[in-house]
Amino acid sequence: MSSKQYHCDTLVIGAGLAGIATALELLDLGRSVLLVDGAPRSQCGGQANDAFGGLLLCDTPEQRRNGVHDSPQLLLDDWLRSAAFAEEDLWGQRWAAAYAERNRADIYDWLRARGISFFPAVQWVERGNHGDGNSLPRYHVAWGCGRGIVQPLVRQLFEHSAAERLRSLFEHRVERLLQHNGAIVGCQGRGPDGDFSLAAEQVVLCSGGINGNLELVRRHWDPLYGPCPDNLLNGTDPRADGALHGEVQRLGGQVVRLGQMWNYAAGIAHPQPRFPAHGISLIPARSALWLDASGRRIGPQPLVTGFDTHDLCKRIGHLPGQYGWQLLNWRIAIKELAVSGTDANPLFRDRKLLRLLWQTLTGNQALVRELIDTCADVLAADSLEALAAQMAELAGDGRLDLAAMRTDIQRYDAMLARGPALHNDEQLRRLQQLRQWRSDRLRTCRFQAILDPKAGPLIAIRTRLISRKSMGGMLTDLQSRVLDAQGQPIRGLYAAGEAAGFGGGGISGIRSLEGTFLSNCIFNGRRAAQAIANRPTQ
Template identity: 60%
Template sequence: MSAALHRCETLVIGAGLAGISTALELLDQGREVLLLDAAPRSHSRRPGQRCLRRHAAVRHARAAAQQGAGFAAAAARRLAARGRLRARRSLGAALGRALCRAQQGGYLRLAAPARRELLPGGAMGGARQFRRWQLAAALPRGLGLRARDRPDAGPADVRARQAELPVRTSGAGAGTRNGAVVGRHGRGPEGDFRIEAEHVVVCSGGINGDLAKVRQHWDPLYGPFPENILNGTDPRADGELHAQVQAAGGQVVKLGRMWNYAAGIAHPEPQYPQHGLSLIPSRSALWLDATGRRIGPQPLVGGFDTHDQCKRIGQLPGQYGWQLLNWRIAIKEMAISGTDSNPYFRDRKLLRLLWQLVTGNRELVRWLIERCPDVLAAENLPQLAGKMAALAGDGRLDPNLLVATVQHYDAGIRRGPSLYNDEQLRRLQQLRQWRGDRLRTCRVQPIMDSGGGPLIAIRTRLISRKSMGGMLTDLHSRVLDAQGEPVSGPVCSGEAAGFGGGGISGIRSLEGTFLSNCILNGRRAAQAIAGHATNT
């Protein structure tokens, strides 16, 4: 049986933030767009559920030619206007204006800081300024993901439904002609398919969903490759298109630069091998090594220099650590990265979110204690030490050293703020001077506090997340060959391009920069395609 053939003007591979931004820009310029993703259609029913990473959506902005040029132009304007209106209504007024500026000016300026990361010495390394809950739903709605369900959907929407296929199943690959990437082929639930396009934009993500590739490109800066590493990225982000673009002559660079996390835990409900969750590590917890000794001499504190945390955890015996805290600290400070684990953010339930910030996230902590093998709880330290030793199973934990470490830290707290000479205590005082951090940081308190509730230990490991390198691109998001010349065919944006230029953010990027780079480079890719069409 021959593969079903679909032709389009512009094919965007990957419906994440970069892919959606590229598609929006192309639609604004009157281009026909086919947006293709590996996930099934069911993943697009709740926009933002996976933080824009896996929305299977297809949209043709122009109606079929037989409906007449006048109808096509009117339909395109109507769909774009409705998409923008829905996007603006889904945002707060400030963020809505910021997104409009991002669309018009090529940058993203978000209205309010939601969280920041500090570098050693207290310097704020470029505040992470992003608001996740509203953005997660805005761009998919702006693109018109729900347009296919409208009763007045035109012929183009019907055609889109027929072409909507998962892209990366068995036998998928880039389509080439005379060495140029011109489309995509693969196998979906309805059989083999092939897509040919005048222009191809690769926004397929990085390599970090494939732990074999993570091992291949592992930088010894983080110690030897950890056999206990967790996977915090969808396995479909496997770097397959990197290899195929490379085979077509494009350069792929700096794949050893990764943005991983040091506070990974096993997922209580794993969907694939070594599936992990990335904790936003508690600031007030003691971070210990496998023996029960505090990691030092500079203490490891959550929210300060993720890059350094990964280096230090990766070079510890056993390549894991323990966060030790009590119930009161956990319900105030414990959180998990990602919209799936933060439904009040995802669904924009402001009042419930504020109540949770004030009273603590008891539901999350109970769920982790009951379901996650890496989260342990006990009424006293000797019992907890026994559980920790049993879980580790390597004989490294010294219960007496663990008790001495906690007692020494608590004694320093009881001396009072005027005598604090512990770096972690100084940082906690600093964090609580800023409103955003004060909401999520406990008042300084002993770990073994009589009113603190059960003691909790969390085994933390490295978890694979983002690729900081990728396809080498120029300022127009065109993939470059070994001579620095654009490769015939594809342009590239987002994580697949190392967030631009094969690694625009460097090795110590702050996470807030990923967002703006996806939008900036998505717009540059769309402008390059539109300019090519104008010149030809």
């Protein structure tokens, strides 16, 4: 069978959020586009469809209504401190500065103009263990979650007034990039009817990262997190396999910092796995005690989510067995426990404000029951002895020490019983701090004892590291052009979104302020389109 051949002006490879934003901007600027993706049309939007939908933004109306006075300079200061860029990370630093200056106009205002709105309460995440993260609340959750961002953009793309300039090929996997006289001139791949080739004047890679490919993840694993775990979970579609990263390298482009990943420390087995080692990422309860494999409380600094995800991953990765236990009770769980993602948050997804407020006040009982009933890593029992027996059976490594676990839990509960004036525990100090911000106060218990007989049953959750996002990738300049070994743009080749490390081969450095992933898919993609259309960027 002969290869099918196509020609286009601009080829966008990947129909995730970065690809959609790129194609939409190109149409707006009068250009024609061919959008190619290996997934079916029904999955257009990619992983953004499943994301919780939080974006890091500054100087927004939502912040001001919450009494938060932010600025691009303050955001950049926080970003640079968290990122800890190496001296050679010049393009990552330049992208970070551009993001701080332009996120309001180029991301927030652009989304609002397209009918996308945000939950009125701004969340304060990644504060840093020592005040070295977000100095202010900046995490804006889109109404409708990730799907509430990407699906309106998908509709606007395919219903565009210039839709005759848009063509799309779904279920067509690109396997090879084509080069002629130093320029990228198209690609080859395989579709439902066989091989295809495609000639293009410009190619924009929006093909995602490497974190769905656990073999590549293991190859690039940073020992900062301990040895790559045998029990590592996969929270990313396996189609994000890094194949086109290899193609860019083959053709002389730079791919950098692949060891910099944004993984999570509270992964659990997916109740309905779609691929090997499939996991989901919890938003862990802050009032839970995080224990090691023996049942001892992790310390001396306890683990508390919401401050430094990078550090949580390091701590879990260096534990015996490379897993932990969150020990809590029903009252804590229904108040604080959540799961990241669109479908795990149906009231956010479906914009049910009154029901969401009621759930916040009364607890998310349905979610906790579902986790207990369906997830092998979530255990419940009426007594610590019975719970410990389940924990030991699940772990199967003989490490659990019931007496030691009981001692640490009782010590913590005894301190709570003395009252706030006599609290001397870093976790309690952090809980007190969390409760000062109104959005966190509604989702954080008031110093809840673990063994409180009125708050049962007891719950134990086995947590493992879960592979999620590539923070390194194809090195790009501020026009999203891929750079070669000499730092010069490869003619005709652009990259956006996770493929580009969300900008510059690693816009976030070693540590994200969170909410920088969906937003940079838009930011990178629009810049690529503007460069192709010869429109100056600010």
